[in-house]
Amino acid sequence: HAIASRGNGYAIEIKDIPEHLAEADIIVSSTASSLPILGKGSVETAIAKRKHKPVFMMDLAVPHDIEKEVGSLSDVYLYCVDDLKNIVDDGLQSRRKAAEQAEDIIDIQVSHFQTWMRAQDASKTIHQLRSQAEKSREELLQKAINSLNKGQPAEHVLERLANDLTNKILHSPSSTLKQAASEGNNELLSAAQQLFNLKN
Incomplete structure (x- = not known):
């Protein structure tokens, strides 16, 4: 009461x-x-x-x-x-499904982030490669201009410029590939073939 x-x-x-x-x-x-x-x-x-x-x-x-x-x-x-138990069980099941979906979303986003990070690494490498090539181009171009100013034949200057530029760009990769071959580093050789689109 x-x-x-x-x-x-x-x-x-x-x-x-x-x-x-x-x-x-x-x-x-x-x-x-x-x-x-x-x-x-x-x-x-x-x-x-x-x-x-x-x-x-x-x-x-x-x-x-x-x-x-x-x-x-x-x-x-x-x-x-019994109804309350079913409601609780349904709630638990819903939360489990939501947790699984959340895990899937996290896995996808982590994968995207890792891909983005790898792309950033590639971008940095590409930038360094371009900078190195640009530096070589500027040096050899200035050398060619100086040769032209000295009255050397343009045909000879351009031919030497093309040869020097090719040798300058390929020198470091060629040395690395030769060393890889001597060490039996076939993975690097295969990567180079794929990178430069070379066919056996």
Whole structure:
């Protein structure tokens, strides 16, 4: 009685429940009874008194306090411990699926990031290669201009420029490939063939 009065309610005995059932919009039941204390008939009577106003019922008892047939009534929303377990299980399953999807997304993004990082490494290498080639070109071009200013034949100057530029660019790769061949580094040789689009 004291607990009920705190919420502006009142206490009744179990045997009086059918008489007051129509007054409740929400019913939560959890007794130690070995048999149901609310049957379909008493709930149907209460629904009729309520003019079919819906009622929410939660049966937390094991075994059940409310007959399962009550759940078949159109104006009753009955949930029991089994339903709660199913909801929890569904929630866990949903979270597992969400976690798996999150892992897939992370794996994809990590792969993209690693690809981007490798591309950055390649970009740095390409930039260094271009800078080295540009430096060689500028040096040899200036040398050719000086030769032309000295009155040397343009044909000879251009031919020497082409030869010097070719030798300058290929000197370092050629030396590295020769060393790789002497050391039996076939992986580097194969990579060079692929890099320069060479055919056997």
